[in-house]
Amino acid sequence: MNELKEKILRAIAKDSNIEADELAIRLGCSKDELTTAIAELEADKVICGYPTLIDWDKVSDEKVTALIELKVTPQRGQGFDKIAERIYKFDEVESVYLMSGGFDLTVIIRGKSMREVSRFVFEKLAPMESIQSTATHFVLKKYKDQGIIMQFDSDDERIQMSY
Amino acid sequence: MRNPLNNTITGIKPSGIRKFFDIVSEMKDAISLGVGEPDFETPWHIREEGIYSLEKGKTHYTSNAGIKELRQEICNYLRRRFRLDYDAMKEVLITIGGSEAIDVALRVMLEPGDEVLLPQPSYVSYEPCVVMAGGKPVVIKLKGEDDFKLTAQEILDACTEKTKILILPFPNNPTGSVMSRDELAKIVDVIIEKDLFVLSDEIYAELTYGEKHTSIAEFPGMKERTIVINGFSKSYAMTGWRLGYAVGPEVIIKQMIKLHQFSIMCAPSTSQFAAVEALKNGDADVEMMAEAYDQRRRFLIHELRRMGLPTFEARGAFYVFPCIKGTGMTSEEFATRLLQEEKVAVVPGTAFGDSGEGYLRISYAYSIEKIKVALERIERFVKKYQV
Structure with a gap:
């Protein structure tokens, strides 16, 4: 599998809700390349569905x-x-x-x-x-499911400005 | 009563972000893109190893230079990732973060009046450290039109007979600029010709996007005149562990160990044991974090350009450095008003030297969701003031 496809999979495994325009920018490819790759992954049943993880x-x-x-x-x-x-x-x-x-x-x-x-x-x-x-x-x-911890995110505890 | 203070110390300028820090800490719903540390927590297997070392009772001083196993792993790592070859017994010092390494290296190398070439914009500690070591900082103003890279001509122009050290801060905080292998090759001859030593701060070496990082110490003739500074803070998200290191020629490292022994004793043992785990089994974590930063970087640059702020393609660290000259405001003015009017905190480029005027440092050590909200506010602000 090519590198772009692997990157797409890693990104949408975390967030399948992401918009195509944004994902293309983030991965540094064109929107066409992205949608073609996703269509192929769907056809090959590599992507089998887009369920939502619900607690x-x-x-x-x-x-x-x-x-x-x-x-x-x-x-x-x-x-x-x-x-x-x-x-x-x-x-x-x-x-x-x-x-x-x-x-x-x-x-x-x-x-x-x-x-x-x-x-x-x-x-x-x-x-x-x-x-x-x-x-x-x-x-x-359930503490953790599909890589996601089922509790509220902890706050950003970093000091707010630093070099 | 006599003056209780040292005039050199009182003469050093206080931090340029203090004011913003105070405002943003008090402000509700402020979003800060002003942080200089990863948003990731230290990977669990590394933290767990630190905990385990405590359970085993490894709570004592270590040897001054750092535990042998860690020094050895650092050498393995530098060989594996950067083609650098160092002797773990003689050429490595484990320090309290990269910042101690910078301080100690300057103090053992500088004689009063020695000049240090300091390219700016760059990390804020170099200048005070040079001054405290008795040296004289000579600022090289890096230019926006060069994407804030250093050129051989700039080194030549700044050199005098007293010049001893060049600080090489790439990948760069705050600009995100990197020096490629080819670009480094172009400055090596001048450095050797002028008989300079190089303090190469490579703390962001793992965070480059595109070409992999090259250390200047890899070039023939450079290893013997270069101190490489690196550490665990940025690559493994270990800022609070305070752990860095210096590698370099034995004659310099030996004196650095002596100074470190008298002022610090040794780096924290828990951090050292955790760091061994980081180097042995942390490559995948580094890769995961670098990929996340890279996606945010592309998104951020794209959006800033779209809203009309010229932003060069920064390929390192986790900062972008957009130009805000089009608004007619100074960096300080822009950052202050952005915070007051839209509650977004960024760091004015001038906090990193005068040559940062007209620019802002925006950190992408934040989730993409947070970056999006901040960008909406920045866009509203820019639209209001764009000339």
């Missing part, structure tokens, strides 16, 4: 996030992909990762309540044929 805890006290470890029997000819697909198609599922180590899949779920998440695990995940076991861990507090 839902500040919106409602009820919603919960759970991290579920799954042990899975891989299926002949399809490995883990088929079972992963069955799981990631549920809207409640935020992320699915195939893991090395003591278990196979990490599933991250957001639900309206602990009960809703539990029901999803008992009713949907656990009964699936190739799933051997589940271990559900509820997230108590």
Whole structure:
């Protein structure tokens, strides 16, 4: 990948809301070069979307996030992909990762309540044929997510004028 | 009663930003673009190493020149980044920031009456340090039309038989100007011909945008007549740790260590241990910060030019130096009124020497969001007064 594309990705990974005109100036390229590069990155699915990082805890006290470890029997000819697909198609599922180590899949779920998440695990995940076991861990507090610390910025503590 | 004070010291001018500092500290919703230190905090792995050294009880004096491991890492770093080759045992002194290194170097080298060539605009400490060391500062007024770079002719014109040292302040605070390899090559001959020593303040060496920094000590014949000053404040965002260093010929460094031993003893041990971590594992941090500065720099220069303030392409440090002569105001007047009317603090170019008249130092050690708000106010102000 070329240097410009990497710089674009680093910049919009931090702030996808940034205007194209401004970003082009900051990166020292033309606006055309920028929009072409972004279009290519989108087409190649390097850029997969532009979600916003929200601290839902500040919106409602009820919603919960759970991290579920799954042990899975891989299926002949399809490995883990088929079972992963069955799981990631549920809207409640935020992320699915195939893991090395003591278990196979990490599933991250957001639900309206602990009960809703539990029901999803008992009713949907656990009964699936190739799933051997589940271990559900509820997230108590998010300190940092996707590189962003979930608290108010600290003030600029520098002395205001210096050489 | 007798005069309790030393006349040389009382004769030194007080700081040129004191007035602005007092106003801006009292003012609500003021935005300051007047800071000369990074907005980043020291990268966590470096801070963590400092904490760890405290936990291990590393709370004692270190050797006067600094811990051996740090001196060795500095030499490795200078070799890796700048093609400079120094002996960690004889040619390195760890100091309390680059500023102590400047002070000590001048004091061990100058005889009363020796002249020191001092290109301005430049960092405010050089002149008082020269005076306190008994030397005589001879100012070279760098010109806006040269993008504030130093030329061989300017050195020649300023030289007398008493000239001993040239202070070389690049990448430059306040102008952001850098001297490229080719431009340095053009002044080397004059320096050698006139038998000058060079105090090369390279504290901003990691913050260049475009061509990588070249140290004048890399040129043949220059290492033996150059003291290179560098440190951790700007490149690793470690201003409060107060840690810098000087490298140079053994005969000079040896005397600097002696002076440092009697006045300072040693640089803070916690800072030294943290700095080892910075040099070993901090290259990526430096690169990340430099990229962020570079983006702000391009944006700031673009916007200042758009609003009609001629601004040369500053390729170093974290300052731009726009020309405000078109408003008919002096630097001091512009900065004072900008603060009073739009609540934006910048530093008048004249704080860095008379040749800064007609210019402002604007720092981009701020988030782009803050810079944008400040720029809106500056634009409103400029529109009001542009002739």
